[in-house]
Amino acid sequence: NAGVTQTPKFQVLKTGQSMTLQCAQDMNHEYMSWYRQDPGMGLRLIHYSVGAGITDQGEVPNGYNVSRSTTEDFPLRLLSAAPSQTSVYFCASSVRGSSYNSPLHFGNGTRLTVT
Amino acid sequence: EDKVVQSPLSLVVHEGDTVTLNCSYEVTNFRSLLWYKQEKKAPTFLFMLTSSGIEKKSGRLSSILDKKELFSILNITATQTGDSAVYLCAVSMGTGTYKYIFGTGTRLKVLA
Numbered sequence: 001n002a003g004v005t006q007t008p009k010f011q012v013l014k015t016g017q018s019m020t021l022q023c024a025q026d027m028n029h030e031y032m033s034w035y036r037q038d039p040g041m042g043l044r045l046i047h048y049s050v051g052a053g054i055t056d057q058g059e060v061p062n063g064y065n066v067s068r069s070t071t072e073d074f075p076l077r078l079l080s081a082a083p084s085q086t087s088v089y090f091c092a093s094s095v096r097g098s099s100y101n102s103p104l105h106f107g108n109g110t111r112l113t114v115t
Numbered sequence: 116e117d118k119v120v121q122s123p124l125s126l127v128v129h130e131g132d133t134v135t136l137n138c139s140y141e142v143t144n145f146r147s148l149l150w151y152k153q154e155k156k157a158p159t160f161l162f163m164l165t166s167s168g169i170e171k172k173s174g175r176l177s178s179i180l181d182k183k184e185l186f187s188i189l190n191i192t193a194t195q196t197g198d199s200a201v202y203l204c205a206v207s208m209g210t211g212t213y214k215y216i217f218g219t220g221t222r223l224k225v226l227a
Contacts, residue, residue: 004157031213042119042219043158043203050213058214090157092215101147101165104205104215106157 002026006091006107013081013114021076021110023091031094032074033058033104034066036087043090049074081114088112117142121204121218129226132194136221138204139186146209148180148187153201153220161189161202194225 007022025032033048035058045058049068063085065077074093078085089110095102122137138148147165151158162171164180164187171178175194180187191198201220208214 033215035217040219043205043217045214045216048213056213101163103149103160103163104158105160108156 004091004093004105004107006089006110008110009108011110011112013078013112015082015114017081018077018079019081021078021089021091021112023074023076023107024072025074025091025093025105026072027093027095027105028071029093029105030071030096031102032068033092034064034074034076035090035092036060036085037090037109038087046076046089078112081112083114086112086114117206117208117214117216119204119206119216119218121202121221123221124219125222125224127224127226128194130195132225133190133192134194134223136189136191136202136204136223137186138189138218140204140206140216141185142206142208142216144209145182146207149205149207149215150178150187150189151203151205153203154199158203191223194223196225196227199223199225 004025030051034046035043044060047066049055091107092104094104119140150161162178167182175192178189201222203220204218205215
């Protein structure tokens, strides 16, 4: 039982490059989300999805795109990386999202550095 | 603005001590409060609280929620070095607002 799997674990980008952070879950969770974690800032919500084909913005969506074509996968795209996007990124999923009593399950994170 | 505030920001104790971590919140449409432990990688789930005054307990850890005063505490008794971690508090928001809002965490260090 893999849970939530994120790839890659580490990534270094140059300013202006693009990349996709991958997230997959095998728990048939409807809800998936992306957070970034910065020192002193806690976990901040970037985007989330309540099911295939449905996505919405969180607290800090600028510079990031998402799509949800399947229940299992929720990739996060950086179109033109900036140093301000240097962070640790976590993907998290739950059975049905926050309107139900279900905790978030986290992946192991991707540490991204933009130079 | 929805927010979750944790205190203290950091704490250093010796093995065997008891610690109390605090979490207060101001959110619209509260659904539940969650505690997580984060060591080097992913946060791991500890407790979910939905009702006031009902203590959740797991070994040396316990937690309680006060929905009138809008706060929760996480207690750790007889601390061990393995309890060293960042403890995160989060609030899930209810119908139509599918968000979990996190506090900045409390960093606990337990000295041998």
